Amino acid sequence: TQLxxxxxxxxSIQEGxxxxxxxxxxxxxxxxxWYRQEPGEGPVLLVTVVTGGEVKKLKxxxxxxxxxRKDSSLHITAAQPGDTGLYLCAGRNTGGFKTIFGAGxxxxxxx
Amino acid sequence: GAGVSQTPSxxxxxxxxxxxxxxxxISGHTALYWYRQSLxxxxxxxxxxxxxxxxxDSGLPNDRFFAVRPEGSVSTLKIQRTERGDSAVYLxxxxxxxxxxxxxxxxxxxxxx
Numbered sequence: 194t195q196l197x198x199x200x201x202x203x204x205s206i207q208e209g210x211x212x213x214x215x216x217x218x219x220x221x222x223x224x225x226x227w228y229r230q231e232p233g234e235g236p237v238l239l240v241t242v243v244t245g246g247e248v249k250k251l252k253x254x255x256x257x258x259x260x261x262r263k264d265s266s267l268h269i270t271a272a273q274p275g276d277t278g279l280y281l282c283a284g285r286n287t288g289g290f291k292t293i294f295g296a297g298x299x300x301x302x303x304x
Numbered sequence: 305g306a307g308v309s310q311t312p313s314x315x316x317x318x319x320x321x322x323x324x325x326x327x328x329x330i331s332g333h334t335a336l337y338w339y340r341q342s343l344x345x346x347x348x349x350x351x352x353x354x355x356x357x358x359x360x361d362s363g364l365p366n367d368r369f370f371a372v373r374p375e376g377s378v379s380t381l382k383i384q385r386t387e388r389g390d391s392a393v394y395l396x397x398x399x400x401x402x403x404x405x406x407x408x409x410x411x412x413x414x415x416x417x
Contacts, residue, residue, distance in 0.1 A: 199346075224404060235308070235395050235408025236347065281346050285404065290335065291360055292406065294346035 196220070197284055197295035205301045209271055214298040216282030217264045223287045225258055225265045230279040230297070272302045306330070308409035310396050316415045317386055325381040325412045327396030336379050337406065338371055339395040347395055353379060354401070386416045 200215050216225070224243040228236035240249050242258035242265065249256045253276075255268040265282055279297045286293070309328040317323050329336055334355050339347035349363040356376045364370070368386075373379040383390055393413050397406040 197346075234410050235397070237408070238405060241404060283346075289360070290352055290354070291349055291362075292337070293349055294339075296344075296346045 197282055197293060199280075199282055199295035199298050201298060202296065203299045203301075205303065206272055208273055208302055208304050211268070211270050212272060212300070213266055213268045214280055214300070215264070215266050216295055218284065219263065220284070221262050221287060222284035223262075224285045225262070226283045226285075226292070227256055227265070227267055228281040228283060228294075230281060236279075236281055236294075269300075272300075274302045274304045276300060277302050308396055308398050308407050310394075310409035310412050312412055313410065314413045314415075316417065318417050319386060319388060321386050321416075323383050323386055323414065325383075325394050325414070327379045327381070327398075327409060329377060329379070329396070329398035330407055332400070333398035333407075334376065334401045335399040335406075336373060337397045337399075338379070338381050339397065341393045341395055341411070343392075350381070350394075383414075386414075388416050390414060391416045 198217050226241045227239045230236040240256045245260045245262045247258045253270045257266050279299050281294050281297045283292050283294045311326045336353040338350040341347045351371050352360040353373045356373055368384045370382045393411040395408055395411045397408045399406045
């Protein structure tokens with residue numbers, strides 16, 4: 194069974210701080226995605242990484258895919274209250290179309 | 305439509321009743337997924353359709369759960385003899401063929417009393 198473990202589960206920080214959240218698995222994924230979900234809404238895709246070692250930047254967010262394609266990290270620089278939400282990583286299994294999700298990191302950024 | 309539409313947005317039912325949850329995908333999206341999200345958890349895969357057929361239904365928890373997509377567009381998730389443990393938000397996501405980019409609906413919140 195493929196599992197994605199996210200850490201930390203919960204993070205409360207002050208505006209302007211930096212943070213990193215992690216997504217780890219013992220399985221190899223063909224691609225890994227990060228989503229952000231707000232209360233009462235579905236997850237919204239932030240980024241997809243497909244190549245081991247790949248780094249993608251989206252404004253203040255930096256995403257990295259591990260060399261072995263088993264893990265990923267999301268780094269946020271100078272967090273803002275608008276970054277508050279549930280951050281989910283999701284992996285697609287090799288050779289298939291099933292996308293599985295981690296339990297998420299709930300981020301709260303205080304003004 | 306412009307986005308993935310799910311109805312109803314909220315459903316309260318009694319234990320033992322039958323419920324149907326509907327998903328209207330983005331026009332032209334052939335891939336359709338159903339997920340279940342419990343409080344404080346990530347979405348849990350239930351079933352994946354490519355066109356009209358269920359390509360992977362390995363996530364359906366038991367035979368009380370069934371999903372159809374008869375014309376390759378709208379999908380209905382059907383739950384028989386509901387139990388309190390079925391209470392969750394049921395999310396639908398759709399994508400183009402290959403479906404590496406999924407667009408989610410806002411979900412249907414099911415509460416079983």
